[in-house]
Amino acid sequence: MGINQKMYELGNKRSIIREIFEYSKKRGAEIGAENVYDFSLGNPSVPAPKEVNETIVKLLAEKNSVLLHGYTSAQGDAGVRKTIADKINRDFNVGISPDLIYMTCGAAASLSISLKALIAEEGEEVIVFAPFFTEYRVFIENAGGKVVVSTPMEKTFQVDVADFASKITPNTKAVIMNSPNNPSGVVYSEETVKAVCDILKAKSKEFGHPVYLIADEPYRELVYAGVSVPYLMNYYDNTLVCYSYSKSLSLPGERIGYIAICPKMQDALPVYLAVCGAGRSLGYVCAPSLMQQVISLCLDAQVNVAAYKENRDLLYDNLSAYGYECVKPDGAFYLFVKSPVKGDAFAFYEKAKAHEILVVPCDDFGVTGYVRIAYCTAKEKVLGALPAFKNLAKELGL
């Protein structure tokens, strides 16, 4: 009778990102951190808007400590949920009630709880669109589900609608759509969204039960040049939105987000109650109470998205000019680059490393032969890295 071997392996197996992180620290100590061009981590590099810290100080000064730091109800403070519902209705006009909002400890919690609420039987399938955030696999499997990968269109990395249609079966419980996408930076177009939702509607009807759509959108606000991200509830009723303030307010460590259930979902209330049950079952008592108040008072605050856009333009324009094949990112803070070394992501990673550039090979994200460049970093780092990328391009004969 041993411990849980699967959990041991999950804890013991370092992700490639973690490996690179450790290497980066070591290498920085050897040659100076300023000489390592580390683009491996998706940790926001712009500070929280000043309203965040100002609001914290104000709340501490004005609010009763027992209330401010006390338990909220499990689904979140009622007033906070009301401000969030109001904002969703203002922005997307979906008529959601605060009683269909469930506050969470961030996007990972939102996804874990939603999947646990929906998946009823071992082996029910959840479709993810490649490339996809690797932790989806962990959350889906924890809920007893099976990951089914839908491969994307070449070059654009939009959904391959025919492939998606072929992957959906009577055993499909849910589909996760992440836009803007980690790791590609792609924003799924309205055309893509409509095509996906048409298939979901037809298949739900055919199977006689809903196939749920989970919108994972922590990067919603990080979009460039007027691109807008379709709000999935407006295209498909059986939608759950998993949101987090990690990127929109640069608060990734504070673990604050929510799940919103589409009011037109055919079984909205039972799904909401199952979400409450799943949160309880996974040990989430309530989302952090001070941060609930803080975000509700900072819903319209914005981080400096222009800083990310500047990095995107510098990297996309220059790397393309050097001969790299890049997917143009309309959002998030990732650039997805095809390996020029025989299409081998790991080989490209190694070559780049020799030039002190650290990128993430993405085979685990469901697409082979690409690396991710996380440009949530200081502009100086990007500027410093450009000559190294240029030299590497020359060396690779691009």
Place this chain on the structure above:
Amino acid sequence: MGINQKMYELGNKRSIIREIFEYSKKRGAEIGAENVYDFSLGNPSVPAPKEVNETIVKLLAEKNSVLLHGYTSAQGDAGVRKTIADKINRDFNVGISPDLIYMTCGAAASLSISLKALIAEEGEEVIVFAPFFTEYRVFIENAGGKVVVSTPMEKTFQVDVADFASKITPNTKAVIMNSPNNPSGVVYSEETVKAVCDILKAKSKEFGHPVYLIADEPYRELVYAGVSVPYLMNYYDNTLVCYSYSKSLSLPGERIGYIAICPKMQDALPVYLAVCGAGRSLGYVCAPSLMQQVISLCLDAQVNVAAYKENRDLLYDNLSAYGYECVKPDGAFYLFVKSPVKGDAFAFYEKAKAHEILVVPCDDFGVTGYVRIAYCTAKEKVLGALPAFKNLAKELGL
């Protein structure tokens, strides 16, 4: 193909505490909140020590926002873990390393993660000592385990060692010990702890595998009149301590605590890695980052325990004098009272309610015929309730 029915039921089934909470609000609106003697909720009533808010303001002023609100490593900030390890070693001399501390989103997360890390096969058993916090059942079952209840000694509510010995089998994976206890307020004596640990040692040897001891101790600091709570790592090597700052710093809504693995545990490192894996699997990315820093700078701060003691003395002394049979609480903020109405907890609850006194019938806590009085409330509320308790005693012929 429906949603997860078990999660739906967990979300839909209101706990009795929740029912009472709703009734209390309604009744307060009718007759004035000051006239309802609500002792149902275990929500700390004394504010966080002033150091907490001062530390938050100082951190916001001095620390870089990206670092302060950013992701920490999954197991928690290394510096924070060091200060906690140092404090544990100072207080209990166990020689723990920071690398055996895992920061969590509070005690419920600590327990959920520990159970998930340990339980390998569906149906492995976890022994809980009655009376026990009802959510243990939810956490154990989520991890695939089966709850086995050990009944306590009468009157003292210490562990019935013979009963415990009879409940432990080769299928026992872990034992949870909660001291000071919710809902009885009892602190398990050193004699009890030694007896339990002797059995655990003998049985682990007999079975050829460790039976783990999980110490759930969010109430450790809330003890009265010089009583001390034995630190279980000093009595048994295969111990995991689940701690939370919810009560010791009055921060229940902030969700901050830790798991500490005994350095003498025979497989300490694999268990720690399984804890890391389980945290990842349940969707916990890291414990809230600002609060990690805050508690590490407030480890020696104390809430006003004297206020709880005053309430305890008022209630225990007077209710005993009125003729109620009370278990003397040495810790936490609960008084456990035997129902004088044919030993029927719910009947007593109803009779008390007619006097505007709200207590929690505890049959779900694994002991029938008792109610819990949560005295984490203003002294005025206790003083106001005493005449009502006296009238009720007269009515019941005590």
